Amino acid sequence: MLSINNIEVVFDGTILVLKGVTLAAHEGKITALLGANGAGKTTTLKAISGLLAAERGAVTAGSIELDGTRLDRMAPHDIVAGGVAQVFEGRRVFDGLSVEENLLVGAHTRTNLTRIRASMEEVFSYFPILKERRGQAAGYLSGGEQQMLVIGRALMSDPQVILFDEPSLGLAPLIVENIFRIIGRLRDEGKHTILLVEQNAALALAIADHAYVMETGRIALEGPAAELRQNPEIRESYLGLNDAGARRSYRDVKRNRRRQRWLA
Amino acid sequence: MSEFDLQFTLLLVTSGLMIGMMYALIALGFVLVYKATDAINFAQGEFVMLAGLMAAVSIDTSLPFIVAVLIAIAGMIAFCFGLERVVLRQLLGRPIIAVVMATIGLAALIRGASTLSFGPGVRALPLPVSDDPLFLGPIMLPPVQMVGAGVSLVFLLGFTWFFLKTRMGVAMQAVASNQTVAMGMGINVQRYFALAWALTGIVSALGGVIWGAMLGVDNQLPLVGLKVFPVVILGGLDSVIGAVVGGLIIGVVEALAAGYFDPLVGGGTKDFVPYLLMIIVLMVRPYGLFGKRKIQRI
Numbered sequence: 001m002l003s004i005n006n007i008e009v010v011f012d013g014t015i016l017v018l019k020g021v022t023l024a025a026h027e028g029k030i031t032a033l034l035g036a037n038g039a040g041k042t043t044t045l046k047a048i049s050g051l052l053a054a055e056r057g058a059v060t061a062g063s064i065e066l067d068g069t070r071l072d073r074m075a076p077h078d079i080v081a082g083g084v085a086q087v088f089e090g091r092r093v094f095d096g097l098s099v100e101e102n103l104l105v106g107a108h109t110r111t112n113l114t115r116i117r118a119s120m121e122e123v124f125s126y127f128p129i130l131k132e133r134r135g136q137a138a139g140y141l142s143g144g145e146q147q148m149l150v151i152g153r154a155l156m157s158d159p160q161v162i163l164f165d166e167p168s169l170g171l172a173p174l175i176v177e178n179i180f181r182i183i184g185r186l187r188d189e190g191k192h193t194i195l196l197v198e199q200n201a202a203l204a205l206a207i208a209d210h211a212y213v214m215e216t217g218r219i220a221l222e223g224p225a226a227e228l229r230q231n232p233e234i235r236e237s238y239l240g241l242n243d244a245g246a247r248r249s250y251r252d253v254k255r256n257r258r259r260q261r262w263l264a
Numbered sequence: 265m266s267e268f269d270l271q272f273t274l275l276l277v278t279s280g281l282m283i284g285m286m287y288a289l290i291a292l293g294f295v296l297v298y299k300a301t302d303a304i305n306f307a308q309g310e311f312v313m314l315a316g317l318m319a320a321v322s323i324d325t326s327l328p329f330i331v332a333v334l335i336a337i338a339g340m341i342a343f344c345f346g347l348e349r350v351v352l353r354q355l356l357g358r359p360i361i362a363v364v365m366a367t368i369g370l371a372a373l374i375r376g377a378s379t380l381s382f383g384p385g386v387r388a389l390p391l392p393v394s395d396d397p398l399f400l401g402p403i404m405l406p407p408v409q410m411v412g413a414g415v416s417l418v419f420l421l422g423f424t425w426f427f428l429k430t431r432m433g434v435a436m437q438a439v440a441s442n443q444t445v446a447m448g449m450g451i452n453v454q455r456y457f458a459l460a461w462a463l464t465g466i467v468s469a470l471g472g473v474i475w476g477a478m479l480g481v482d483n484q485l486p487l488v489g490l491k492v493f494p495v496v497i498l499g500g501l502d503s504v505i506g507a508v509v510g511g512l513i514i515g516v517v518e519a520l521a522a523g524y525f526d527p528l529v530g531g532g533t534k535d536f537v538p539y540l541l542m543i544i545v546l547m548v549r550p551y552g553l554f555g556k557r558k559i560q561r562i
């Protein structure tokens with residue numbers, strides 16, 4: 001179990017971004033982390049994977065544990081070796097490297113070449129298109145292929161926990177569907193612990209087992225995904241549904257959100 | 265073209281290629297550090313001089329040549345390692361100009377300190393090869409140049425292999441491509457920075473020995489490092505292959521300028537023609553011949 005216990009994150013010694021976040025993600029489950037822009041979702045993931053220091057940020061209170069082992073204050077490469085992989089926001093492939101080289105870099109913390117080959121075959125079985133493109137420079141892949149590649153690259157470290165940061169962002173519906181199907185398979189077949197950050201709440205709640213909603217550095221709401229799907233507040237602000245269940249225009253949702261923020 | 269003209273051109277081109285190979289070696293040190301750590305090292309020429317000095321002083325104390333070379337290599341690795349640890353690591357995440365200024369300051373420091381401690385005189389750094397030129401058909405080849413070009417070629421090939429074919433080399437490329445993401449893949453980025461600097465140390469040591477052997481070691485030797493700029497601008501700041509091709513082109517252009525223009529204008533063209541070429545390249549192809557255009561899909 002991955003657990004975050006009341007952490008605070010501060011950037012540059014002064015900017016308090018996470019103000020006491022607590023959450024848990026369980027093995028074989030998808031835990032969704034929802035929230036508007038700037039709520040602190042990515043920051044939460046970076047806190048787990050130890051990447052805050054590179055941006056002059058730090059966990060200043062609380063703890064992060066994976067099955068009892070403290071992750072906070074571990075170096076990022078030790079966290080990866082310890083079984084946590086992150087799929088970055090915005091499909092950040094290594095442009096100049098080939099698909100295969102990208103995958104190999106994903107396996108950087110491992111040494112057994114036979115097992116690495118096996119992992120690569122597994123990745124190719126999830127994403128056959130990557131096998132076809134294996135020799136091609138990653139920079140020339142389509143957006144959907146790049147998203148598949150960064151997911152595959154994360155799998156190459158043979159992780160126990162996978163952190164996804166907005167895997168649906170900017171992709172066509174059909175590709176999103178495909179990617180979410182794979183995320184589901186990773187939970188069911190791979191028994192991975194999955195923490196899924198999404199702005200597309202409908203999509204995330206449809207697949208997740210449990211969900212948290214963040215607002216300005218705090219957890220505002222949590223519960224089983226099935227429950228949150230029915231929660232009127234969520235339906236209103238995140239799913240864009242009013243009580244009649246009709247989908248409203250995006251502009252209305254935005255206006256509503258803005259109003260909520262003013263009221264808060 | 266008469267027989268003589270042809271031979272003359274051939275001579276200039278071969279000599280240019282050999283010198284170019286040696287430029288490429290030094291440029292590699294520069295590109296390595298730039299690629300891996302984004303630092304622009306204005307002290308590359310001083311590194312070369314420092315290494316030359318280490319080797320020359322060792323030889324003066326009558327150590328065998330090979331030992332002197334090993335001392336230079338070990339010394340430069342230690343020096344670059346220390347530099348990364350003590351100075352450059354503190355500058356991580358600061359604006360690039362901070363690193364630039366630090367290396368400019370370092371360059372002055374190395375030049376000053378070495379003149380202070382070893383005097384301004386020229387030290388010879390003789391290679392253990394004969395001075396008699398070799399003749400390849402009509403072409404005359406000075407052995408010092410041949411050894412220099414050969415050593416450079418071997419190291420450049422070896423490094424290219426390391427960079428492209430080994431897991432460590434590919435990881436280094438990943439670090440060069442995106443540090444944060446590389447970190448997220450479990451790469452100990454700090455260690456790869458150190459590796460890049462250590463490799464630069466080796467390159468500088470070899471460069472120091474071969475350039476020191478050609479020109480003698482004194483505080484003019486760092487000028488060789490200035491040639492790195494036209495070379496890397498031509499080839500692309502972040503391209504290893506570019507460093508090689510850029511080096512060869514600059515070497516040949518320089519030799520041809522020296523052979524054909526210098527007699528007409530009384531000399532000196534070889535010193536500015538590379539920079540002229542650099543400015544032209546900057547205007548028409550700012551990322552160099554092989555530099556990254558940043559792959560961009562539209």
Ligand SMILES: Nc1ncnc2c1ncn2[C@@H]1O[C@H](COP(=O)(O)OP(=O)(O)OP(=O)(O)O)[C@@H](O)[C@H]1O
Pocket residue numbers: 011012015017035036037038039040041042043044055056057089199
């Ligand atoms: N390196 C940093 N220095 C200072 N502030 C930062 C830094 N990184 C993030 N922040 C701030 O922290 C807040 C949360 O950012 P974060 O990237 O975690 O949001 P997010 O929930 O992932 O948003 P999005 O959905 O837009 O990706 C924002 O207000 C942002 O400006």
Ligand SMILES: [Mg+2]
Pocket residue numbers: 041042043089165
């Ligand atoms: Mg984010």
